[in-house]
Structure formats: C-alpha cells, structure tokens
Amino acid sequence: MTREPEPGTGRIPFGRLLRAETRKLFDTRSSMIMTGTLAVLAIALVAGRAVVLTGPPKLFTLAGSAAIALGILLPVLAVLTVTAEWSHRTALTTFALEPRRARVLVAKCLPALGASVVACLLALVAAVPATAVAAAVRDVDASWHVAPQTVLGWIAVMLLMTAQGLAMGLLLLNAPAAIVICLAGTALWSFVAQLGGAGETLAAWLDLNATTSPLMGGAWTWEAAARLATSVLAWIVIPGGLGVLRVVRKDLS
Structure with missing residues (x-):
C-alpha cells in the first residue's frame, strides 16, 4: 500500500506558486482598487497631457506623463503585495503549505x-x-520617434521604484510605515539637499529619484553609475536582504 505524503512535505511546483501569488496581486479588494486606480490614472494623465499640450505632440512625452502615477502607486502596490499575508494573518496558512519561505x-x-x-x-x-488625435486636432506633425534606450531606462526606473517598495515592505512588514517611507523620500531628500554642502552630497548619492534620472536622460558617467549603485544598495539591497532574513526566521502565530 502506497503511503500518502504528509501535509507540507510535497514539493509544490514554482509555477503553481507564481500563479497563486499573481492572482493575489489582483483578486484582493485593496489590490483590485490599487491596480484599477493605477490603470485609470495612467491613461487619464496621458490624455490630459495631450489636451493641454501646446506644441507638436511627442509620443514618449505623452507616455512619460503617466510616470507621476506609476512612480507613486507601483511602490504602494509592491508594499501591499509583501505585507498582505501579515496584515490579513494568512502567513501561517501560506507557509504551512510551502515551508520554503524564500520560494x-x-x-x-x-x-x-x-x-x-x-x-x-x-x-x-x-x-x-493620444498622440495621433492631438496631432490631427492641431493639424501638426507628431513625433513618433522613441529611442529604445530611453524606454528601457524608463522601465528600469519603475522597476527600481517597485523594488524599493518590495524591500521596505519585507523589512517592516507594516504597510502604512513602508508606504510612508517610500512616498516621503522625495520630499525628505529635497529638504536634506538644502542643508548645505554635506546635505547636497548625501542627497546626490542616496536619493533614489535623483540617481535614477541618468537612466532616462542619457547623461551616463561612471560617477552616475556609482551614485545609482550606492542608492540601490542603501534602499533596495540592504533593506531587502534584511527583510528576507526577517521573514524566513519570523515565528508564525
């Protein structure tokens, strides 16, 4: 007679875990509201920029106007993703089904x-x-050229902002605190930069919003790469690593 495996000892395929966590990203109330708001705001900002634009419309200029919503809401969505298990008290069930927490x-x-x-x-x-309509209404030629490195740099910036939300969420396991840190960073570093030479230097090396700007602007130097690496280490790698250790070792109750 074949013995059935004990609960929690069977190997769950990673693809199944990935599908389950992807569903969680969209099927909870907070995630549905967040993703819906993100999509609506992104489209609304693009359309709004097309309406108020005075010169010939440029494709990437209109698309980039959505960065206001993306830069704010993507980190929030990331925080909610990694803190939901703890705020909803479902971590015990999740990690009982898959004890290998890192996966x-x-x-x-x-x-x-x-x-x-x-x-x-x-x-x-x-x-x-939006670009086509704006060009037709104004009877001007639209600019459709988009440099691939600019688009890739823009996506890389959004990935880093999202990664910061994941890192802070894992470190704190508290959604409100992590969201405040992610969203208050720009204002905080703007204040620090006004405190003199030392504050300006700190902001130039640790403000993730400032160090990621060369990814899109094209002014890429070794110093810019060093500043980006420093800010990523400070706000993503170290908090994320400590957060993973905390989750892996945290007692469940």
Whole structure:
C-alpha cells in the first residue's frame, strides 16, 4: 500500500506558486482598487497631457506623463503585495503549505515587478492614439520617434521604484510605515539637499529619484553609475536582504 505524503512535505511546483501569488496581486479588494486606480490614472494623465499640450505632440512625452502615477502607486502596490499575508494573518496558512519561505517571497516579488513593466507598456500604448488625435486636432506633425534606450531606462526606473517598495515592505512588514517611507523620500531628500554642502552630497548619492534620472536622460558617467549603485544598495539591497532574513526566521502565530 502506497503511503500518502504528509501535509507540507510535497514539493509544490514554482509555477503553481507564481500563479497563486499573481492572482493575489489582483483578486484582493485593496489590490483590485490599487491596480484599477493605477490603470485609470495612467491613461487619464496621458490624455490630459495631450489636451493641454501646446506644441507638436511627442509620443514618449505623452507616455512619460503617466510616470507621476506609476512612480507613486507601483511602490504602494509592491508594499501591499509583501505585507498582505501579515496584515490579513494568512502567513501561517501560506507557509504551512510551502515551508520554503524564500520560494514564496520570490513568487510574490516577480508579479509586482512584472506589473511595473506592463504598466509602462500600457502608458506607451495609451499614448499612441493620444498622440495621433492631438496631432490631427492641431493639424501638426507628431513625433513618433522613441529611442529604445530611453524606454528601457524608463522601465528600469519603475522597476527600481517597485523594488524599493518590495524591500521596505519585507523589512517592516507594516504597510502604512513602508508606504510612508517610500512616498516621503522625495520630499525628505529635497529638504536634506538644502542643508548645505554635506546635505547636497548625501542627497546626490542616496536619493533614489535623483540617481535614477541618468537612466532616462542619457547623461551616463561612471560617477552616475556609482551614485545609482550606492542608492540601490542603501534602499533596495540592504533593506531587502534584511527583510528576507526577517521573514524566513519570523515565528508564525
């Protein structure tokens, strides 16, 4: 007679974990509201920019206007993704079904990062008809040229912002605190930069919003790469690593 495996000892395929965590990204109330708001705001910002534009419309200029919503809401979505298990008290069930917590965390992070790429592509797609309509209404020629490195740099910036949300969420396991840190960073570093030479230097090396700007602007130097690496280490790698250790070792109750 074949003995059935004990609960929790069977190997769950990673693809199944990934599908489950992707569904969680969209089927909870908070996630549905967040993703819906993200899509609506991105499209609305693109359309609004097309309406108020005075010169000839440019495809990437209109698409880039969605960055306001993406830069704010993608980190929030990432925070909710990794903190939902703890705020809803379902972590015990999740990690009982799959005791290897690191695999669960990877399955949680990948859909959030994928959503940031999809959001950027959605903004680009929404900008196509907006550019065409704006050009037709104004009877001018539209600019359709988009440098591939600019688009890739823009997507990379959004991925880093999302990764910061994941890192802070894992470190704190508290959604409100992690969201405040992610969203208050720009204002905080703007204040620090006004405190003199030392503050300006700190902001130049640690403000993730400032160090990621060369990815899109094209002014790429070794110093810019060093500043980006420093800020990524400070706000993504170290908090994310500590957060993973915390989740892996945290007692469940």
